[in-house]
Amino acid sequence: MNHPTLPAGRIRPAPDELLRQLEQRFGASFTTARAVCAQHGRDESPFDAPPPAGVVFCACTEDVADAVRLCGAFATPVIAFGAGSSLEGQLLAVQGGISLDLTRMDRVLEIVAEDMLVRVQPGVTRLRLNDELRHSGLFFPIDPGADATIGGMTATRASGTNAVRYGTMRENVLALTVVLADGTVLRTGTRARKSSAGYDLTRLFVGSEGTLGIITEVTLRLHPQPQAVAAAVCSFASVAQAVDCTIELIQSAIPIARCELMDANAVRAVNAHDRLDLPEQPLLLMEFHGSAEGVREQAQATQQIAAAHGGSDFAWADTPEERTRLWKARHHAYLSALQTRPGCRCVTTDTCVPISRLAESINDTVAEADAAGLPYFLVGHVGDGNFHVGYLIDPQLPAERELAEKLNARLVRRALRLGGTCSGEHGVGLHKQEFLREEAGDAAIALMRTLKQALDPAGILNPGKIFR
Amino acid sequence: MNHPTLPAGRIRPAPDELLRQLEQRFGASFTTARAVCAQHGRDESPFDAPPPAGVVFCACTEDVADAVRLCGAFATPVIAFGAGSSLEGQLLAVQGGISLDLTRMDRVLEIVAEDMLVRVQPGVTRLRLNDELRHSGLFFPIDPGADATIGGMTATRASGTNAVRYGTMRENVLALTVVLADGTVLRTGTRARKSSAGYDLTRLFVGSEGTLGIITEVTLRLHPQPQAVAAAVCSFASVAQAVDCTIELIQSAIPIARCELMDANAVRAVNAHDRLDLPEQPLLLMEFHGSAEGVREQAQATQQIAAAHGGSDFAWADTPEERTRLWKARHHAYLSALQTRPGCRCVTTDTCVPISRLAESINDTVAEADAAGLPYFLVGHVGDGNFHVGYLIDPQLPAERELAEKLNARLVRRALRLGGTCSGEHGVGLHKQEFLREEAGDAAIALMRTLKQALDPAGILNPGKIFR
Numbered sequence: 001m002n003h004p005t006l007p008a009g010r011i012r013p014a015p016d017e018l019l020r021q022l023e024q025r026f027g028a029s030f031t032t033a034r035a036v037c038a039q040h041g042r043d044e045s046p047f048d049a050p051p052p053a054g055v056v057f058c059a060c061t062e063d064v065a066d067a068v069r070l071c072g073a074f075a076t077p078v079i080a081f082g083a084g085s086s087l088e089g090q091l092l093a094v095q096g097g098i099s100l101d102l103t104r105m106d107r108v109l110e111i112v113a114e115d116m117l118v119r120v121q122p123g124v125t126r127l128r129l130n131d132e133l134r135h136s137g138l139f140f141p142i143d144p145g146a147d148a149t150i151g152g153m154t155a156t157r158a159s160g161t162n163a164v165r166y167g168t169m170r171e172n173v174l175a176l177t178v179v180l181a182d183g184t185v186l187r188t189g190t191r192a193r194k195s196s197a198g199y200d201l202t203r204l205f206v207g208s209e210g211t212l213g214i215i216t217e218v219t220l221r222l223h224p225q226p227q228a229v230a231a232a233v234c235s236f237a238s239v240a241q242a243v244d245c246t247i248e249l250i251q252s253a254i255p256i257a258r259c260e261l262m263d264a265n266a267v268r269a270v271n272a273h274d275r276l277d278l279p280e281q282p283l284l285l286m287e288f289h290g291s292a293e294g295v296r297e298q299a300q301a302t303q304q305i306a307a308a309h310g311g312s313d314f315a316w317a318d319t320p321e322e323r324t325r326l327w328k329a330r331h332h333a334y335l336s337a338l339q340t341r342p343g344c345r346c347v348t349t350d351t352c353v354p355i356s357r358l359a360e361s362i363n364d365t366v367a368e369a370d371a372a373g374l375p376y377f378l379v380g381h382v383g384d385g386n387f388h389v390g391y392l393i394d395p396q397l398p399a400e401r402e403l404a405e406k407l408n409a410r411l412v413r414r415a416l417r418l419g420g421t422c423s424g425e426h427g428v429g430l431h432k433q434e435f436l437r438e439e440a441g442d443a444a445i446a447l448m449r450t451l452k453q454a455l456d457p458a459g460i461l462n463p464g465k466i467f468r
Numbered sequence: 469m470n471h472p473t474l475p476a477g478r479i480r481p482a483p484d485e486l487l488r489q490l491e492q493r494f495g496a497s498f499t500t501a502r503a504v505c506a507q508h509g510r511d512e513s514p515f516d517a518p519p520p521a522g523v524v525f526c527a528c529t530e531d532v533a534d535a536v537r538l539c540g541a542f543a544t545p546v547i548a549f550g551a552g553s554s555l556e557g558q559l560l561a562v563q564g565g566i567s568l569d570l571t572r573m574d575r576v577l578e579i580v581a582e583d584m585l586v587r588v589q590p591g592v593t594r595l596r597l598n599d600e601l602r603h604s605g606l607f608f609p610i611d612p613g614a615d616a617t618i619g620g621m622t623a624t625r626a627s628g629t630n631a632v633r634y635g636t637m638r639e640n641v642l643a644l645t646v647v648l649a650d651g652t653v654l655r656t657g658t659r660a661r662k663s664s665a666g667y668d669l670t671r672l673f674v675g676s677e678g679t680l681g682i683i684t685e686v687t688l689r690l691h692p693q694p695q696a697v698a699a700a701v702c703s704f705a706s707v708a709q710a711v712d713c714t715i716e717l718i719q720s721a722i723p724i725a726r727c728e729l730m731d732a733n734a735v736r737a738v739n740a741h742d743r744l745d746l747p748e749q750p751l752l753l754m755e756f757h758g759s760a761e762g763v764r765e766q767a768q769a770t771q772q773i774a775a776a777h778g779g780s781d782f783a784w785a786d787t788p789e790e791r792t793r794l795w796k797a798r799h800h801a802y803l804s805a806l807q808t809r810p811g812c813r814c815v816t817t818d819t820c821v822p823i824s825r826l827a828e829s830i831n832d833t834v835a836e837a838d839a840a841g842l843p844y845f846l847v848g849h850v851g852d853g854n855f856h857v858g859y860l861i862d863p864q865l866p867a868e869r870e871l872a873e874k875l876n877a878r879l880v881r882r883a884l885r886l887g888g889t890c891s892g893e894h895g896v897g898l899h900k901q902e903f904l905r906e907e908a909g910d911a912a913i914a915l916m917r918t919l920k921q922a923l924d925p926a927g928i929l930n931p932g933k934i935f936r
Binding site: 386454 | 580582583584585624625626627631635636638639648652653654655656658659660661662663664665666667668669671672674675676680691692719721759761762765818820821822823824825852853854884887888889890891892893894895896900903904907908909911912913914915916918919921922923934935
């Protein structure tokens with residue numbers, strides 16, 4: 001079921017001769033097996049597309065470069081594949097082509113603790129990276145919820161729960177290795193924390209969703225594991241109160257590490273899924289990092305602000321185990337919500353607005369969703385002004401999808417009016433293309449096209465994404 | 469006197485017809501007066517070039533767009549001009565052309581305190597911006613020393629003393645208005661703190677040194693004025709000890725706001741220029757921001773680390789006036805040093821290395837400079853791994869310039885070997901082009917050229933800079 005408004009593009013068939021040459025070059029690491037192709041033609045978006053014509057399991061940058069060169073010779077698209085957790089259809093083969101599976105490139109190549117950086121292959125997932133960093137005194141904070149790969153997170157400019165304190169992939173990628181459309185291997189950036197040496201090629205690729213090059217190595221900034229961590233849950237009678245509390249918190253410049261909103265629907269879903277007994281009201285899930293004294297200061301100031309907005313006394317998660325349980329539940333919100341309506345799919349929104357406009361942005365959204373009567377849940381990295389509504393639609397009922405898309409469009413346009421963006425962290429993919437045009441304007445889209453044309457004249461790199 | 473190794477380029481004369489049309493469009497705001505052109509053809513670099521053929525004093529984005537369009541029609545270069553404080557020859561009219569003076573575009577357009585951001589015209593200087601922010605509870609931290617314009621700082625991806633805590637222009641520019649080579653007015657970014665909506669056009673222009681577009685409006689992130697500020701001076705017997713102290717300090721993740729090194733030559737120069745009585749030894753000039761308790765914690769931890777590396781007891785600058793006096797002196801280091809050798813010019817280095825390699829980077833540099841016998845001084849944003857040696861050369865003695873360049877080349881190549889960059893904050897301009905090639909590699913330079921060609925096919929935007 002392809003959504004009618006999706007820019008599906010024309011399928012370019014992969015010529016037999018290309019498949020033959022891929023098989024010759026990659027042997028058993030290349031397959032056209034139906035099940036494998038199907039698995040590589042599906043992400044967490046609510047969209048369907050035909051599967052890729054084949055999958056190359058790449059083991060190194062040279063494999064990627066060779067695959068890109070071979071596909072380029074036949075004008076056949078290439079699409080990088082990591083965890084398959086993209087939410088906007090980024091990895092769907094809407095114009096056909098070959099999927100380059102990078103999950104075998106999963107080595108942590110070098111931990112440079114004395115410079116607080118790490119060099120990884122793109123298939124490393126964020127949980128495994130942090131597992132390998134466990135004894136280094138450092139951690140990698142970017143946490144989009146899903147156990148995404150670092151390559152995928154780089155390509156979508158991901159962020160998540162810790163971004164309010166530690167920034168996004170934009171701020172935490174130091175250097176890249178990228179395979180360009182002609183197979184050239186490019187290195188960007190250095191190990192220095194800052195540089196004014198020429199164009200910022202690193203940030204050209206961060207967030208380019210595989211359309212300008214394929215990322216085969218990433219050097220990331222790390223952060224010291226905080227001396228002290230405290231997590232707390234604070235419940236509110238309404239989403240509006242929780243949002244007002246967040247706005248004051250951020251405006252007070254308390255260096256909170258995480259500030260997450262869940263509405264009552266999301267809380268109910270995770271209670272059921274993760275057997276928790278959180279009060280089934282809107283809540284803020286917060287975490288403070290710092291010295292013991294610093295954490296105490298932050299928590300105290302925050303509790304005062306929360307109380308002034310009708311927030312409950314903080315319920316503390318004191319042990320690492322309790323914190324992990326809580327954050328796991330938060331990360332399961334999406335899956336938990338899907339289970340509240342068996343067989344449903346989820347249309348997810350991703351706006352981000354300046355913090356002062358967050359109340360207007362969320363309150364009107366909640367009112368519209370309630371009035372529409374479609375099942376939904378709301379979670380948000382509200383400290384950043386970013387939140388997600390998931391409309392749970394029955395894929396058999398086109399009217400539900402249409403309604404969800406209508407609510408989404410209203411929400412996005414409100415965010416744009418408030419000075420915000422259509423995508424805080426999920427990227428554009430297939431689903432936000434028209435919104436991107438409204439947000440960025442024709443001159444910006446024209447420039448993006450100029451860049452795409454300059455870097456990928458034959459249009460083989462993940463075509464049909466970001467813009468048509 | 470043009471330095472022999474400078475890529476000077478071919479001068480393209482500005483046709484009389486262009487001058488006539490500029491005069492018609494801009495009236496008294498366009499001039500070809502020799503003194504004005506001369507002033508606009510000179511920056512703080514040690515290089516000379518012929519002055520531009522004329523200067524347009526632009527008052528708004530439309531002025532810039534019209535000037536660019538007119539010059540484009542005659543294939544005549546345009547070069548943006550702000551404070552004239554660039555250090556690498558960025559504003560020199562090495563291929564002729566028209567200087568666009570943006571200093572009349574000096575309005576702070578909108579302070580949005582509740583979202584901690586500000587929208588400014590490019591001609592606003594950082595001191596005036598902070599002056600206007602004085603009562604907002606916010607400040608703009610990026611501080612390259614010179615009272616540069618925000619437009620120039622954006623174009624060179626500037627940083628300076630506060631970057632160790634607050635980041636550089638890369639992290640603090642939210643949105644831009646840019647005039648492209650064909651006169652199109654482009655808007656990039658939004659007011660949201662983060663976004664995954666399409667290519668990062670904002671960061672494409674940050675650091676592009678006027679070669680991809682001319683920045684006519686900037687939206688900046690602001691930061692809360694810290695509750696408490698403390699500044700301290702700590703002297704060391706050797707530069708090496710001060711550097712070792714800095715490395716441990718950064719590796720301990722103390723969130724120091726400023727951590728500046730001055731060698732004994734620099735201290736002597738500022739003592740003389742600013743009538744201070746700092747001990748004429750290598751010193752660290754540090755500043756701590758936070759809550760009163762947080763600042764105490766940071767300072768205490770830092771004093772312990774310093775003492776372990778032979779540092780003196782901290783001399784505190786307790787009042788805002790004392791702090792201002794101290795930082796002014798630091799910012800005067802460059803001018804003060806110039807005055808120690810009347811008539812000299814300064815060849816400035818700008819490498820930045822990963823913090824663990826800073827000792828090797830600085831100590832070998834000091835040994836080489838001492839051995840060479842050329843007057844020099846050393847200052848550094850060492851918390852970032854960035855430092856500057858200024859070799860004070862007699863412009864009448866080509867041998868001195870050659871020696872300075874030889875020392876510079878050795879220093880840069882060492883930084884590159886250590887995983888660093890040839891430019892931490894000054895940009896490439898004319899002077900670092902060959903080093904950029906060594907640092908970034910041929911594939912990266914080819915890609916930069918591709919971008920330049922795609923955005924400015926006629927090569928009218930500040931030609932001859934960054935790469936030939």
